[in-house]
Amino acid sequence: MGDGIFERLVSLLYPRRCIICQKLVESDILHCGGCQCGPVDNNRLLEKLTHPLIAEIAVPFAYGKDISQAVLAMKQYRDRRMTDYYTDAAAEKLRKAYGIDGITCIPISRQALIRRGFNHSEVFARALGIKLGIPYLDGLLIRSGNIRQRNLDRGDRFVNAAAAYRLGKRADIIKGKHILLADDVITTGATVLACCGCLASAGAAAVSVAAICSTTPNA
Numbered sequence: 104m105g106d107g108i109f110e111r112l113v114s115l116l117y118p119r120r121c122i123i124c125q126k127l128v129e130s131d132i133l134h135c136g137g138c139q140c141g142p143v144d145n146n147r148l149l150e151k152l153t154h155p156l157i158a159e160i161a162v163p164f165a166y167g168k169d170i171s172q173a174v175l176a177m178k179q180y181r182d183r184r185m186t187d188y189y190t191d192a193a194a195e196k197l198r199k200a201y202g203i204d205g206i207t208c209i210p211i212s213r214q215a216l217i218r219r220g221f222n223h224s225e226v227f228a229r230a231l232g233i234k235l236g237i238p239y240l241d242g243l244l245i246r247s248g249n250i251r252q253r254n255l256d257r258g259d260r261f262v263n264a265a266a267a268y269r270l271g272k273r274a275d276i277i278k279g280k281h282i283l284l285a286d287d288v289i290t291t292g293a294t295v296l297a298c299c300g301c302l303a304s305a306g307a308a309a310v311s312v313a314a315i316c317s318t319t320p321n322a
């Protein structure tokens with residue numbers, strides 16, 4: 104936190120941060136050795152995210168103090184090494200990639216896009232698409248509301264999410280397709296279920312979900 108522009112540039116050019124906790128490391132190794140992130144029981148997560156369209160959920164890591172630093176870093180700057188690491192981990196968890204027609208991501212609001220310059224979930228989704236040989240589909244979903252989910256309690260998250268997402272201008276291509284929906288962190292599942300509802304309303308045949316980490320349930 105509080106890194107200056109120079110330090111960020113150096114870390115971009117010469118990435119020497121732990122892939123999970125983002126602590127500076129002495130050489131270009133992936134892990135600092137002092138942090139770790141546990142696995143997630145994807146079957147239990149699938150039971151929690153009950154929607155008839157959801158075919159599979161692929162989440163490699165449990166959300167914790169260490170990996171939260173990685174997600175924060177992904178929101179702030181693009182790090183190819185970090186993106187590759189989480190993309191590989193998510194791809195390994197996805198058992199039924201065959202038959203998926205296209206990948207898209209949970210959209211962020213226009214205001215957030217202007218503020219951050221990019222959507223880190225889109226970076227993750229595009230990399231995952233390349234890794235799996237699945238085309239990235241743009242313009243399927245739009246985030247219209249700008250109330251941050253993290254400031255709301257569980258019940259309000261579902262209400263807010265349901266109102267915040269709608270179909271984009273290319274939604275007509277969703278009909279009959281199996282869509283892979285990419286997210287960064289799954290907490291209550293409100294966001295995923297809201298977007299899943301949008302895809303269902305456009306006639307999607309199935310939805311698979313990939314994310315970097317989830318708060319619950321752990322394996």
Ligand SMILES: [Zn+2]
Pocket residue numbers: 121122123124125126134135136137138139169
């Ligand atoms: Zn670390």
